[in-house]
Amino acid sequence: FFRAASTRQHPGPMSKFSPARVKALVHAFQSYDFDGDGNLSADEVMRILVEMGMDGCREDAEDIVRRLDTDGDGKISAQELASAGRADLERLDSIASRAQAIGIGASTAHGFKLIPTLHGRDCIKAAFQLPEVGGYAQRCLPDNDSWQQQLKEVAMRHRTGRHDTYHDPAFPPEPNSLAGDGDAPSVLAQAATQWRRVADLAAENPAGAALFPPGGACTDSVQPGKAGARHFLAALVAIATRPELLDRVFPPEQELNEAGVYVARFWRDGAYRVVLVDDWLPCDAQGQLVAASSGLMDHFWVPLLEKAWAKLNGSYSAIARGTFPEALLALTGSLLPRTVPLRGYRRDREGQGALWGQLRGLLADGSLVGCGSKAKRQQGIAPSTVYLLLGLHEVDMRSAGLQRLVHVRNPWAKGSVWTGAYADSEAWSQVPDAVRAELWGPTGAPGANGFWWMSFADFCEQLYCVYLGRACRSEAESVFRIALEAAPGHPDPCFVVTPSNGGRGEVHLTGPDAHALPQGAAQSLLTATLRVTRGPCRDPDALDAVARVRAGGWHCLAASVAAGEGLLVQVAADAPTRCYLHVACPNPCTV
Incomplete structure (x- = not known):
């Protein structure tokens, strides 16, 4: 098929190829310029044909280049494409039409670029371009050396005494940062009457303060505050159990600093975005935080990350919207979101078995899983709330046989917990002592610190859906x-x-x-x-x-x-x- 034009070209009528059509054809082939040098090599032409499933592509590719390369440099330029004869234009038109039909291209008019990754996988993405929207360019930076340079400049100005502390002009301690234009007034916007620096809040703790407690992030007492960003904070609690994920969001080399500048990293709009924030936090009339907190006034990683997320989204009011899976994707850039409604599994025992196996496989592969409750309170489970699914376990009950149990956590630790079967010690009397001690862990009882166990059948019945943040295995x-x-x-x-x-x-x-x-x-x-x-x-x-x-x-x-x-x-x-x-x-x- 592609050798149809291999005979000697000759002049002829060009009615099929108007100047506009020739220009469009040239533009189409320029989109297959994989190395970006402005020309097409035989390797690049061969790559197009290979991806189209053609055999003997090397010979065809070399023949195309040889016929169109008039200056002898071994490549095809845009001018040489535009000067091609009718037979070659028909040949190229056939290739371009089929290639476009199956989506082959490197850097097309839509901004595609084919890039190999460190793991040997191909990655198609656009180069980092900030949208042409007022204020967006000030809210985030590309994930390259630019943010590190800006951080160094802030620290240098502080050391030389030219500036006392960092004040973020794009997200100042003002009402517009609490509720932006068009945002409905939030509970936080109404409660916040002042802004206080982290350094001042830390100075009130005689034992000292830090970004994290010794040993890393502790999520046992995280509190959501009044911003309403519970989906985001639940995802933050989930990734905090995985230090390698949290380090990606909040670079670990940071510590409390007098300059008052901190960095966070999120996946947003097709790329990692780096957000710089100052350390001014919204507080009430008594000087207490109204934003999210770690539960203790001596560790500040939670309110600073929430502030960075609010800045990227435009205001604190804006972050009340969203879902747990998309927050996982924003915090990691790699955990693929999906929501699985549970309604279809409530009476389907065979389907429950398949879902059980799927969830066990996901947890084993490093995925993070959450679950959403129904719109009304169900045996202690709060309405419209995100919980974390920590594990699945099959337990051999002494008289009831093998039972499937689900380990669930309220991310706020002291919040609502399940009050049904397996929520108290009496229900565990059928479980061997060694197994019970292993499953309860150091808490010594079910329901402590927001953790509980429930049967998988009750899980499917009482919860509304499962949220998946699926980890992809690079080897598979x-x-x-x-x-x-x-x-x-x-x-x-x-x-x-x-x-x-x-x-x-x-x-x-x-x-x-x-x-x-x-x-x-x-x-x-x-x-x-x-x-x-x-x-x-x-x-x-x-x-x-x-x-x-x-x-x-x-x-x-x-x-x-x-x-x-x-x-x-x-x-x-x-x-x-x-x-x-x-x-x-x-x-x-x-x-």
């Missing part, structure tokens, strides 16, 4: 991070992910941060369509899976494919906007 899966732009009237961006041996693929679609969009664009609707393909062709019998999100929203699509099949993802928008995707597929796979 490849993860593609994709950033793109979509707009009405332009070709819908698309790509194909093909696991060589088949398997289940997941596509996580995230809308952009509403604060990172121009006025009016926050309501744009993104639609992602997931289809199964066979080679470059769509399977006519495959059903489409469709996800729709707006700014700040997210959705997960999943499908299983056989060997030789792929997942084609196409994104459309009803207004110009950005969107971000995480795609996970079994190794080996290509995109």
